[in-house]
């Protein structure tokens with residue numbers, strides 16, 4: 001099972017906990033809380049946004065707890081880090097380790113992840129012809145999402 005919009009937040013979190021258990025790790029309350037915020041966010045979230053959200057419930061929460069939880073989630077493949085924004089998103093397909101191809105909307109900042117192994121393999125192959133080795137990094141594609149394009153068309157007929 002993978003995180004998907006057709007699953008409820010609880011179901012996604014249960015799948016994530018099972019994934020951690022399979023790896024011999026534990027989705028602790030802190031990690032679960034951070035993942036839950038990422039899953040609920042329409043776009044990416046920065047560490048301090050996450051900290052602020054957590055501090056609403058637990059005013060004593062300290063930055064290192066959030067950073068440690070994020071490190072864990074990224075290492076476990078449950079989240080991706082968007083380098084260009086220094087922000088994080090929940091992964092939509094964590095059971096298949098991959099680099100995400102992230103479609104980032106310039107206007108509303110939503111992020112949609114494409115899971116495209118063919119594209120990833122092709123990129124690595126093309127880079128290899130130049131003797132270039134691609135680092136484990138996500139591909140970030142900037143543009144306009146469907147709903148922003150629609151509202152633009154409405155305002156500029």
Ligand SMILES: [Zn+2]
Nearest residue numbers: 091092093100
């Ligand atoms: Zn992913």
Ligand SMILES: [Zn+2]
Nearest residue numbers: 105108145148
């Ligand atoms: Zn948009």
